[in-house]
Amino acid sequence: LKSMGYSQIQVQLSDLSKKPEEEGTSTALIRGIAAKFADMGVSLSGWDAYSTSEVLSGSGLSSSAAFEVLVGTIIDQHDNGGKAGAVEIAKIGQYAENVYFGKQSGLMDQMVSSVGGFVWIDFADTEKPVIQKHTFDFAQAGYCLCITDTKGSHADLTPDYVAVPTEMKQVAAYFGKSVLREVSAEQFRKAIPQLRKTCSDRAILRAAHFFAESERATAEAKALEDGDLSAFFALVRESGTSSAELLQNLFSCQKPTEQAIPLGIWYSKQFLGEKGAVRVHGGGFAGTIQAFVPVEEAEAYCQCMNQLFGKGSCHKLSVRPMGGVRV
Known part of the structure; x- marks a missing residue:
């Protein structure tokens, strides 16, 4: 595979074992995806590909996930007759x-990345996640989604990302559970004084974010379904505040x-004042922010962000209704 602007990658299908020296590279992703398909009984025949992308690398726009979906979709279509489908390709990428x-x-x-569009996902069963797609048209409603790259790289922030689920799992472990989804919000609130004896304050705050954010995600989906943009924006603002104060992922x-x-x-x-909404985008700590901006003010907003973070920092985006597909 040759990606524009990057060196060519070659993976020998005769050896799909994990290579420690490849950790953190695109080669590892291709090898891992191919290995998973092979484990599923798919006969791999190999291919050559050239790719171009407008996804900003290392900026919180899920560039690795998009790359995984690309490779997974190619293999699924080329060698598997498209039998895996979007959900399975996502799990293979993970x-x-x-x-x-x-x-x-x-x-x-x-x-x-794999399913596409605006989606509400319930991960209670990660093997069979429940997915609901939403087709709300922000442009028709008079708003534009703007993503600004604040020019902070994600490349050396893996310890910050790993700490988030690690700390949440520490809180879950207090209740004898593996993840917080298996704990009720009421159980958590009642146990906070005791939790401080075994978990850090930050872990408790991050767990508090988890419980509130889970409820917010469902409320946001309902707001879009109802076409209630003011309620949706209010929830986005709440979510952003919670990220800053509880999840604490705005800087490293x-x-x-x-x-x-x-x-x-x-x-x-x-x-923006009282219009639209803005919050951290993606995993945080560095990278991008997202803003819902009135269409008539989007150009001025982008100019404003470009003055702050440099030319080409702000991008006006639309949400593609489909994920990985063969054209």
Whole structure:
């Protein structure tokens, strides 16, 4: 596979074992995806591909998930008759990222990239996630989704990302559970004084974010379904505040003086006032922010962000209704 602007990658299908020296590389992702398909009994015949992309690498726009879905979709279509489908391809991408690439990502980025559109996902059973697609048209409603790259790289922030699920699982372990989804919000609230004896304050705050955010996601989906944009924006703002105060993923503790995301959010709020909404985008700590901006003000907003973070930082996007597909 040759991606424009990057070196060519070659993977020998005769050896799909994990290579420690490949951890953190695109080669590891391709090898891991191919290995998973092979484990599923798919006979791999190999292919050559050239790819181009407008997804910003290492900026919180799920570039690794998009890449995994691309490779998974090619293999599924080329060697498997398209039998795996979007959900399975997402899980295969997560496997490659966890086992071969060496990053303990969840399944959300891969699932959204693979399924496409606005989606509400329930991960209670990660083997069979419940997915609901929403087709709300923000452009028709008079708003544009703007993503601004604050120019902070995600490349060296793996410890920050890993700490989030690790700390949440520490809280879950207090209740004898593996993940917080298996704990009720009421159980959690009642146990907070005792939790401080075994978990850090930050872990407790992050768990509090989890419970509130789970409820918010469902409420956001309902707001879109009802066409209630003001309710949706209010929930997005609440979510952003919770990310800042509870999840604490707006900047890295490793680099406390580098706070481009908080700066971008504050600057955006000065521009938007009571209109639309702005919050951190993706995993946070560095990278991008998202803003829902009135269409008539989108160009001025982008100019404002470009002045702050450099030319080409702000992008006006639309949400593609489909994920990985063969054209």
